[in-house]
Amino acid sequence: DLTGRENIYLQGSIMGMSRKEISKREEEIIDFAGVGAFVDTPVKRYSSGMNARLGFAIAAHLDPDVLIIDEVLSVGDMSFQEKCIRRMKEFKRQGAAIAFVSHNLPAVVDLCDRVLVLRAGSTGVLGSTGDAVEFYLGDQGGSKNADPADATAVLTYSRLENHAGQVVRSAVPGEHLSFSAEVLFNAAALDVSFGLIVYDGASGIKVAAANSASLGLAVRDFLAGERVGVRFAFTANLAQGQYLVEFHAATAATMTMHVLAMPAAMLRIEENVSPFGVAFLAFEMPSLEFEAGADEPSLVATNAAARLRS
Template sequence: RLLAGILRPDGGEVHVHGRLAALIEVGAGFHGDLTGRENIFLNGAIMGMSRAELRQKLDEIVDFAGIERFLDMPVKRYSSGMYARLGFSIAAHVDPEILLVDEVLSVGDAVFRLRCLDRMHELVRSGTTLVFVTHNLDQMQSICRRAIVLDHGKTVFSGPSRDAVGHYLTAMSQAYITCPTDFSREDHDLSQTAELISLRLLNTSGDEVVWVRPADEVRAVVRFKLRRPIPRLVVELNMRASVHENLLSLNSGRDQITFDGSIGEHTVALTLPDLPVSGGQYFWNVRMWDADRGTTELDTPFRFPLVVDDEGRATGALCLDHDWVHACRPNAVPAPAVPCQTVQALTRPGAVHENLHLR
């Protein structure tokens, strides 16, 4: 907001050199009573473009945003996703020298988010300065060469984006150490048959953890109480990176396992020999239902945290073990390269990469 000129600094000065386009809040800069077409010209003018330039860019902006049918409708009738699509499209097509993007891509659909990321890559390659505010470590590493980690408004790290990941995850794990894993009575719908007492994530020593590496074994221990008997109880654990990304769903029913649930307290444990996901912060929830009745008996919020630290070696959703092989001469037998246990993709066993030197 300081860079965009929305707020003035309490002290010091902010100097911006170049045409700046900002996308820092859904609907910011739009006039609700004006149409999408009129808002394109309004926002473009604010960013310093002439009407002639905007006419040349109009078709590109509208096509990228995908709002052709709604172009002449007042934007106050737009959904939040349409707002985001139009706002990003305007900002990304006015040839900015500096582009500010602040946590606005979460409202768009998955296809549009990918198009936005591709467009940001194009702008960076063309020389545009991108200031990208995000909690998505994968997106940050794929787009940005340098990163700043902020903690309560103060810079705690500034440097290569890969190193920033480690500082961020360390800060997150320290913050989660005090995060409660027990449920209070206020957390429960007392009309439900099942009541969650606690969900604890343990290491091989039996210690509770909020920070692990991808190769670490994790044991999830669920304590709960039943108010009526459930002869065939199904328990499910889910893990998400955000509200939009369900990465893991383990269901005892799909494993052909149900539990004989009598009235009273129970404990169910699930062991994962490893957790091959890339570095980031993840949240767990617990679901339970009666297999005979087909009724959901418990569905908790995603509030149980776990930080995975892959030391910045992987981008993407997964962090898989793999081996590289290398042969420089025809018919040579490939020799294993230096082992690496955390990268984005798993190569085919025995794959040969000619003239690829690994250190």
């Protein structure tokens, strides 16, 4: 029957805070949790999200050496999640060790230096954030083809290549790449076209798509036993992150999917300019413009810097 306010004192004391320290930070904790209107309501009437927000808010106002956080970003609105991220970054800058348990891939990429992926309670992979996210996305994906014995067609291979024809899994923005695949038709298929969809691996958002027919390659028929190689060339104007490539062969008129592979390839874009987003627009260094008659730019900058230092 403890209220939210009483729970702050109870949990705070369990976490090692003195009553004086709790009193000093009480209003900050309430404001962080966003439960001001209900702080004197028994916590048994709180939703699970409210309980989780209150618990994290208390922990967020400690000075821990080690912080263990389990799926806190699965509750609360975007504003609360952003507050959590900012607070965890502060802990990180202060040297605290953070064990962050989450399925929120953007937050994992943003916060973590090393990642452990668990599969059925066992270690799937332990390594750099990029390698672990790539493993996780591949493990969650997999071919969506039907049983090869029953499918109209099967994907025999797929890969991403650079301009030199080397197989790649990472690239930099603006690099020229190509996706290559081979399809074996087990049965006759009419009016077939081929398509690619590129997904942001962290959010699942579709960031680009292409279809052979819309690019000018006419649909065509295939006989049973016929193999065909497909190649899409493109420029990777993508910001840093992990991307998944879906490949499909279909007959649009009858909505028949002959092959659907996801992920057919994975691509990691490496750069350090974009803090977030998926498009790389190749921004150039900004310039500063000054009013006519003002001090010379170098002098203005020097004076401004001097004022800031003082």
